[in-house]
Ligand SMILES: Nc1ncnc2c1ncn2[C@@H]1O[C@H](COP(=O)(O)OP(=O)(O)OP(=O)(O)O)[C@@H](O)[C@H]1O
Ligand SMILES: Nc1ncnc2c1ncn2[C@@H]1O[C@H](COP(=O)(O)OP(=O)(O)OP(=O)(O)O)[C@@H](O)[C@H]1O
Ligand SMILES: [Mg+2]
């Protein structure tokens with residue numbers, strides 16, 4: 306479904322993606338983990354057309370992407386952004402935020418779609434006429450997921466989709482994402498800093514550091530901690546919780 | 560940790576007026592805080608952030624707060640003038656906000672914002688403030704501090720933005736830090752490194768820390784004590800190391816919801832809420 310090869314990206318002269326290769330079969334779920342600033346979001350943002358300066362090839366459902374994305378692309382591929390506050394218009398009601406993409410794509414039936422999307426993410430209808438700042442962090446993230454789902458895409462690019470959520474809603478959202486993938490045949494690329502989330506949700510995982518994929522693993526390998534690269538091992542240790550002595554052994558990998 | 564009390568909160572209530580009626584966000588929260596690491600966990604909307612914001616007088620305009628007691632040392636936080644707030648907020652009590660990019664000024668470079676934060680409470684020249692700012696960026700493990708110093712908030716990654724916020728809050732050397740999901744956008748290694756910085760401030764400088772998080776593993780491995788919140792109430796208080804032995808079905812339910820590192824893709828258990836938990 307998604308084939309990315311030799312992807313490089315730059316912000317001015319900052320070379321942030323270096324020869325990134327990713328391949329995700331239809332209905333697959335690919336996990337990206339790694340250092341903060343290593344380029345995980347940039348991979349997703351490049352696919353959705355939010356990064357100008359890139360080289361390499363990106364193919365989605367057999368179509369190689371050029372510099373611009375058209376409307377059809379966004380019916381096929383939707384992204385849930387990392388920062389739900391920044392990505393929701395502060396002066397629009399939730400209703401308007403959800404209705405807008407339906408209208409832009411001329412899908413009609415927006416009322417029923419909004420009700421359905423809110424239901425899918427477990428938000429009560431009472432939230433419909435609130436503004437983003439009147440919601441808790443977790444409630445806002447569910448709105449962001451609802452907005453992506455409302456166009457019934459085939460590919461979801463999920464940038465830390467549950468990192469702003471408490472664990473009970475995270476469980477519901479992860480189950481929801483799992484169910485949507487099974488029922489609708491969706492394909493995911495999911496960025497998360499939570500190794501357990503990625504092990505739970507994804508089949509194949511890539512570990513990024515400094516713009517490069519330093520290691521690939523299956524969910525099983527990740528679960529067993531059989532990782533080779535020293536950065537991956539450090540990441541695995543860190544997932545075990547806070548331990549002052551372990552923190553002191555951490556080093557920067559260049 | 561010592562038994563000296565820095566902060567006392569008794570019967571804190573926070574209520575919002577909305578077009579759909581009143582939202583009772585915090586309902587009678589009480590706790591004492593010493594020079595320790597207190598965790599507040601609980602599901603989304605349970606009132607964790609609003610508890611933290613009320614302590615700093617940062618409740619939104621459509622909200623009102625009441626408390627039978629809210630004291631920081633001998634300062635009565637319930638009755639401060641704006642001028643008195645300026646001496647407390649940022650200087651003696653700081654809050655690391657949940658939405659870092661939203662709290663940073665989008666049209667000012669990160670470096671200038673840190674300098675501004677520092678000079679608000681310290682009379683130093685620009686050169687020294689600049690030096691301190693770079694030092695703080697290094698302290699929060701930003702690898703390329705000079706570049707980040709000259710960047711605007713939209714030019715840095717989510718995790719970097721969060722660390723910048725932490726640097727800004729630490730620079731005035733406060734006695735109490737309220738950290739609202741301070742590390743949720745960070746990768747796990749940096750997360751722990753940032754927590755080690757906070758940990759050292761508690762151990763070495765006797766700082767007190769309120770750590771708001773939905774990461775139960777992190778809180779139980781990091782904090783001394785935990786408050787578990789549900790619908791504005793504290794339903795359970797326990798030693799952090801005893802979190803896995805929690806008694807309240809809500810706390811147990813939250814622990815059960817966590818995905819495990821076994822690569823198993825089955826559905827996760829869902830929290831079944833009971834009406835009785837919300838009765839104060
Ligand atoms: N719009 C932008 N302009 C300039 N530089 C940028 C921009 N967006 C990202 N960067 C830089 O690109 C690099 C990769 O950032 P990216 O957001 O992809 O990291 P990430 O892996 O998603 O990190 P995090 O886990 O912290 O979200 C970082 O050095 C960041 O500062
Ligand atoms: N300005 C506001 N007007 C109306 N309701 C509000 C306002 N701000 C917050 N609330 C409500 O107060 C309740 C508590 O919110 P709070 O931000 O404290 O939750 P939280 O526990 O921090 O959740 P999260 O983990 O999602 O950040 C929520 O139901 C929220 O919708
Ligand atoms: Mg990111």
Ligand SMILES: [Mg+2]
Nearest residue numbers: 442607608657
């Ligand atoms: Mg909050």
